[in-house]
Amino acid sequence: xxxxxxxxxxxxxxxxxxxxxxxxxxxxxxxxxxxxxxxxxxxxxxxxxxxxxxxxxxxxxxxxxxxxxxxxxxxxxxxxxxxxxxxxxxxxxxxxxxxxxxxxxxxxxxxxxxxxxxxxxxxxxxxxxxxxxxxxxxxxxxxxxxxxxxxxxxxxxxxxxxxxxxxxxxxxxxxxxxxxxxxxxxxxxxxxxxxxxxxxxxxxxxxxxxxxxxxxxxxxxxxxxxxxxxxxxxxxxxxxxxxxxxxxxxxxxxxxxxxxxxxxxxxxxxxxxxxxxxxxxxxxxxxxxxxxxxxxxxxxxxxxxxxxxxxxxxxxxxxxxxxxxxxxxxxxxxxxxxxxxxxxxxxxxxxxxxxxxxxxxxxxxxxxxxxxxxxxxxxxxxxxxx
Amino acid sequence: xxxxxxxxxxxxxxxxxxxxxxxxxxxxxxxxxxxxxxxxxxxxxxxxxxxxxxxxxxxxxxxxxxxxxxxxxxxxxxxxxxxxxxxxxxxxxxxxxxxxxxxxxxxxxxxxxxxxxxxxxxxxxxxxxxxxxxxxxxxxxxxxxxxxxxxxxxxxxxxxxxxxxxxxxxxxxxxxxxxxxxxxxxxxxxxxxxxxxxxxxxxxxxxxxxxxxxxxxxxxxxxxxxxxxxxxxxxxxxxxxxxxx
Numbered sequence: 001x002x003x004x005x006x007x008x009x010x011x012x013x014x015x016x017x018x019x020x021x022x023x024x025x026x027x028x029x030x031x032x033x034x035x036x037x038x039x040x041x042x043x044x045x046x047x048x049x050x051x052x053x054x055x056x057x058x059x060x061x062x063x064x065x066x067x068x069x070x071x072x073x074x075x076x077x078x079x080x081x082x083x084x085x086x087x088x089x090x091x092x093x094x095x096x097x098x099x100x101x102x103x104x105x106x107x108x109x110x111x112x113x114x115x116x117x118x119x120x121x122x123x124x125x126x127x128x129x130x131x132x133x134x135x136x137x138x139x140x141x142x143x144x145x146x147x148x149x150x151x152x153x154x155x156x157x158x159x160x161x162x163x164x165x166x167x168x169x170x171x172x173x174x175x176x177x178x179x180x181x182x183x184x185x186x187x188x189x190x191x192x193x194x195x196x197x198x199x200x201x202x203x204x205x206x207x208x209x210x211x212x213x214x215x216x217x218x219x220x221x222x223x224x225x226x227x228x229x230x231x232x233x234x235x236x237x238x239x240x241x242x243x244x245x246x247x248x249x250x251x252x253x254x255x256x257x258x259x260x261x262x263x264x265x266x267x268x269x270x271x272x273x274x275x276x277x278x279x280x281x282x283x284x285x286x287x288x289x290x291x292x293x294x295x296x297x298x299x300x301x302x303x304x305x306x307x308x309x310x311x312x313x314x315x316x317x318x319x320x321x322x323x324x325x326x327x328x329x330x331x332x333x334x335x336x337x338x339x340x341x342x343x344x345x346x347x348x349x350x351x352x353x354x355x356x357x358x359x360x361x362x363x364x365x366x367x368x369x370x371x372x373x374x375x376x377x378x379x380x381x382x383x384x385x386x
Numbered sequence: 387x388x389x390x391x392x393x394x395x396x397x398x399x400x401x402x403x404x405x406x407x408x409x410x411x412x413x414x415x416x417x418x419x420x421x422x423x424x425x426x427x428x429x430x431x432x433x434x435x436x437x438x439x440x441x442x443x444x445x446x447x448x449x450x451x452x453x454x455x456x457x458x459x460x461x462x463x464x465x466x467x468x469x470x471x472x473x474x475x476x477x478x479x480x481x482x483x484x485x486x487x488x489x490x491x492x493x494x495x496x497x498x499x500x501x502x503x504x505x506x507x508x509x510x511x512x513x514x515x516x517x518x519x520x521x522x523x524x525x526x527x528x529x530x531x532x533x534x535x536x537x538x539x540x541x542x543x544x545x546x547x548x549x550x551x552x553x554x555x556x557x558x559x560x561x562x563x564x565x566x567x568x569x570x571x572x573x574x575x576x577x578x579x580x581x582x583x584x585x586x587x588x589x590x591x592x593x594x595x596x597x598x599x600x601x602x603x604x605x606x607x608x609x610x611x612x613x614x615x616x617x618x619x620x621x622x623x624x625x626x627x628x629x630x631x
Contacts, residue, residue: 178465
């Protein structure tokens, strides 16, 4: 691996981490689309900053772009507050206007500046190692590494300092306000960090793909854990994994690095979406199938409990009495046998004491809907796992 | 006997988009009462609580808690929002939600430690939810979620408790458990203010009541003012309830 290759992978990984942290909170606050808005509408900020400094990595440019990002949020909220349009409409109205102002500014001055639309949309990660930071003549590494590194350190410091406040105001805005943690301050703090991170990441992956790095890792992590800290760590791991595997995918295909990273993010999310242990699609389908069988079992046991008449409990009559198809009856019968809930004597089915107790408990639960009784049964049956 | 005024509201007017939701409310809530706020949908019951707690900004009027502004008396007040106001799919546990009640006394930046955790566990015990402390909150039933919210308020160890429809969507067992805890709070000298929907249970659960419908209709002891006349004035239809003594 050449040093340029290593530098690109480090930059991509730092960008991924810096995006995953605010991204996690955006996903939990159901504000994923605001990151899309910010990533596009910071363009005029970047262009104006570039006009002034002639340097894509200048701190002034980052500041101007971040301000444009916050202005976007303010505008969206203002339009929404009038009650005339919904939030998604407001987002759709604000960011294209700001973005197009940036596009026009670039087009009008295309001859004077080295800033083209392709780079803005997709980033130029491959060129990042060529723009070096020189301190009194000594090369200390690529400029974008220093920029995203600084942004990341600030983000992590803020996360550690205000983790409690972020969690509280994300979960329960009303309580946060009543306890004196202004949700407005926290909201705009998060928006500012998101804007600054977007600018820092912009150079590497471009306006369109920043959104993927913010949202996809957090969305995948959300499906895998019920713990906020673990969700943050998983988002970071997913982000870094996609950054590095995306780089090599691009290397192999000789294609856009940003495009490859995003493709990896998409694949990663798809895998988690399908195979996540409890929230994944396959697990959900399996659970629903289990529940159907369990409801059938309960219906069957209840039938046995309610009928003493031997005719009603004869194996051959059960099908017509409960009105099921043979396959289903067989599955249910086997499940009941396996759990020692029924006995079959001379083709007459009857409940065992265990089956009788289970049926009584289950019916009690369904009638009273009281939670206390259900706790002991949850382990045995999907049906009651809510 | 009830001399101290816990909450004093003067000329409070609150508006959404220039439409008044609460109009010129004057209200004194004496210390140590268990008070229901009743009124039809849209009467401004939740708005009243949110305005007292500084979550909404009134366009006129003032609120004081024991004679001082809410900001100064924040530590004396605990709040239970409507259960539906939060996302129960949030990745966190029952214990963690109860710990949030301690954040107010911690202030900015400081993290909860063993002392806060111990207080949270005690509060969980009081509402009978200790066995569920590590359960993810979406895995709890509606009644259990409400108990977690109650525990979160208890952990604040406040003097005044505001609760927004704590009985909404809970089973009978939980309702009894909650009202017993509220009565214990009153016994301990606390003031408890509850937005309540079930008129039938007002005489049984509460000793003080405020009728609200944009304006304040009446406030006082349940035995004196909980009658058909005030109910009719509040709900706008000819209301008849049989009050069981």
